[in-house]
């Protein structure tokens with residue numbers, strides 16, 4: 001495993017296990033495979049409805065003495081329906097309880113926009129809270145580090161302007177930014193921005209989130225793009241190194257200095273996605289893959305399942 005140094009003092013594995021759209025027994029089995037394989041970094045969120053499954057499995061592993069708490073790196077997020085200073089305590093406590101942990105390793109603001117839950121469970125039924133105040137919420141995030149509920153804090157889905165405003169006004173700097181980042185949406189300016197500011201960029205949807213796209217019937221903005229893992233150039237680079245397209249792509253993102261958290265509930269793929277540190281892409285490979293960036297045309301995630309999200313004053317895209 002390779003690690004990224006965090007400015008707050010600790011270190012974060014360069015590869016983690018994503019858990020979006022994974023729940024119940026399927027996730028329980030997959031987490032066991034992931035832990036056996038060697039994954040120690042787990043990415044979740046209240047919005048994924050799976051923290052209690054993760055808590056159960058991690059607790060079993062710790063209780064059995066197969067792993068120590070210190071070896072684990074657990075990341076979770078403040079939900080957008082809790083994106084108000086008065087709600088931060090409540091939601092981080094809920095995550096700690098469901099994850100059966102005394103502290104979280106990294107706590108992120110999931111989205112720069114706020115919602116009112118009003119007893120609803122579907123994002124599509126929630127109302128926009130247009131009063132979202134990043135600086136006030138960040139102050140409460142800083143308190144969570146001071147009171148020991150989390151070791152570090154960061155952001156997700158914030159654009160560079162929003163992130164810069166936090167940097168300009170914070171006491172504790174964000175350790176990470178978790179944003180969409182993959183072959184067709186490489187956002188080199190965000191990669192540079194993070195490097196300059198000592199923020200670890202965590203790529204989500206590194207493999208193109210095929211099952212989600214199929215489920216909700218969306219694609220990249222540029223409909224002409226071929227399925228990511230079937231892209232000829234990527235397939236050729238992977239073959240050259242005796243690796244699969246998924247492994248070559250994860251390695252590519254990692255070699256750009258970006259952390260990856262691929263999700264899979266297929267045991268073979270869980271193992272496959274972990275084997276990315278035993279080869280290195282050369283300059284020619286890196287340049288060929290960089291050429292596949294399609295900028296905004298490659299973006300998949302716009303959170304349009306949230307009604308009228310584009311009307312929120314802090315909509316980031």
Ligand SMILES: NC(=O)c1ccc[n+]([C@@H]2O[C@H](COP(=O)([O-])OP(=O)(O)OC[C@H]3O[C@@H](n4cnc5c(N)ncnc54)[C@H](OP(=O)(O)O)[C@@H]3O)[C@@H](O)[C@H]2O)c1
Pocket residue numbers: 017018019020021043044110156157178179203204205206207208209210211212229246247261262263264265266269270272273301
């Ligand atoms: N902060 C945010 O707003 C945000 C947004 C999205 C995601 N995330 C985080 O990022 C994680 C990863 O993103 P993601 O889940 O959207 O998408 P992803 O990891 O890019 O893609 C997951 C899809 O790829 C398939 N897959 C996994 N490994 C594969 C392989 N080796 N070969 C072929 N297909 C493979 C999976 O199928 P199977 O499971 O069937 O194997 C699944 O359909 C999430 O799980 C979540 O933790 C965060």
